[in-house]
Amino acid sequence: MAITTKAALAAELRISKARVSQYVKAGMPVRSDGKLNREEALRWVSTNQLSQTYEDKGANRARKLEKPSKLKASPGPMVGNYEPEVAVARAILGPAYRLIAERAVEAGVSIEMAYALALRVASELDDLGSKTLVRCGFPGFAKTLTIGDLCDVREFPDPDWPALAKKTGTTFDELACERFVGQFEDTAAA
Incomplete structure (x- = not known):
């Protein structure tokens, strides 16, 4: 220690x-x-x-x-490169970030709000999924690993932010979106 x-x-x-x-x-x-x-x-x-x-x-x-501990394999058969529990969680979480952003834009929110919602909700889904896997006895998550930590980030595709911004009648400004996220986090912490 x-x-x-x-x-x-x-x-x-x-x-x-x-x-x-x-x-x-x-x-x-x-x-x-x-x-x-x-x-x-x-x-x-x-x-x-x-x-x-x-x-x-x-x-x-x-x-x-951070040095995460090695995961113990689930006794079940592998699904691709993952234990069955992780494969299911991955299949749900993988597209969540993109889907949340797309649905937020469809609902008429600004691109900044869509960006903030997508980050926040996908992160919370990852946290909930990881905690559920711990409760179900999957040992790898007991050390606070998340589903996202166990998957290649290419498996979690980003939304097409420029295309979504175009749907809102604006252009995508990542810096403005990040500033908005920072304000969103500051008000949530207060």
């Missing part, structure tokens, strides 16, 4: 010390002496922060630094 400080974790994740303090307020585990268990902190950041392409708030770096 490696012990670290908030400042050292901030430097390692390339985020501000204030961001680490926000994480502590949001529930990141802290030792009684005010220091952090590095592995628990990395796991918390990688599990609790949405993966974003512009400003990931340390989540992508935490995922790279």
